[in-house]
Amino acid sequence: MTDTLTLYTNPMSRGRIARWMLEEVGQPYETKILGYDGAMKAPAYLAINPMGKVPALVHGQTVVTEVAAICAYLADAFPAAGLAPAPNAASRGPYYRWLFFAAGPLEAAVTDKALGVTVPYDKKMMAGYGDFATVMDVLEDALSVDGWLAGDRFSAADLYVGAHVMWGLQFGSIEKRPAFEAFAARLAERPAHRRATEIDDGAMPDQAR
Known part of the structure; x- marks a missing residue:
């Protein structure tokens, strides 16, 4: 799949897990950071996630919310990363x-x-x-x-x-x-965890560092 991957997140959220998963997958992705200042409740984002929380992943026309679902989706969407057993595997x-x-x-x-x-x-x-x-x-x-x-x-x-x-x-x-x-x-x-942590730590607000 070649559709753009976009992660809606905040570095002080479960979105850190989704970013780590994206770094493990190794595909290019865009990041849109939403603050806790009302941005997550804005109509444009509520159209993506009516719960008004992050993270959310948009892959082409597909929207995935809930971190476990995002992890499972990415593992199956990009099998070359080897992050999920084959569907018919005992594991x-x-x-x-x-x-x-x-x-x-x-x-x-x-x-x-x-x-x-x-x-x-x-x-x-x-x-x-x-x-x-x-x-x-x-x-x-x-x-x-x-x-x-x-x-x-x-x-x-x-x-x-x-x-x-x-x-x-x-x-x-x-x-x-x-x-x-x-x-x-x-x-x-894990290198992907280190990369994800560095990215999110760098995006933290100054008062939270």
Whole structure:
């Protein structure tokens, strides 16, 4: 596909994950930075993402929002980057599993904890993640094995899960465990992550640096 890739983002948002994914893909893309001054609620952008938040990816006539969806879309749109197992590969199951584990149970559990929300014991079945401790233990087990989450090759699932882990460790919303820290350290060494971080850090407002 040769249509232009455009990322709508803000360096103080989940758009950092989408940029990292774009850097892994290695295709040229444009960036449009929207501020939290009302630009995300302007009619022109609401036509792209009615939620009025970033990131959003526009690829030709295709619009993709939600970071996990952006990662999955880019991995499939540019298969030469090798960021997703083949559709008929056995590793496709674990790839989907962990990509959406992070988008669902992990993010919900971490957000609730940050907001001071504790799910009552008798209501755990109502919460998609059950409880925070279970989510952390399951994640730790997954990151304690050799290789990557979907086999022996880095994929978009590692990127998306890893971004949550790195963010959580940085801001204290995920407790420090050896498996988490080791996984984050591996990802921090990736050239695409370094490039994306440098770009977004350079776009931060002066008062936030």
